[in-house]
Amino acid sequence: MKTDMSAYGVTELTPQEASATSGGWLWTIVAVLAGLAASIAAGGLLPKS
Incomplete structure (x- = not known):
């Protein structure tokens, strides 16, 4: 069963648009996460014990 997307005033993404959008968020x-890991490794986020 396919949802009638036009009833919601939105359009479907093409596969290319969907992968570009999700890829952008992924990176x-x-x-x-890489920045956080570097900060933790440098001792910037963890309190000194």
């Missing part, structure tokens, strides 16, 4: 998340 953003990877960059943030």
Whole structure:
């Protein structure tokens, strides 16, 4: 069963648009996690014990 997307005023993404969008978020998340890992490794986020 296919949902009638036009009833919601939105359009479907083509496979190319969908992969570009998800890929953009993927690389953003990877960059943030890499930055956090580097900060922790440098001792910037963890309290000194």
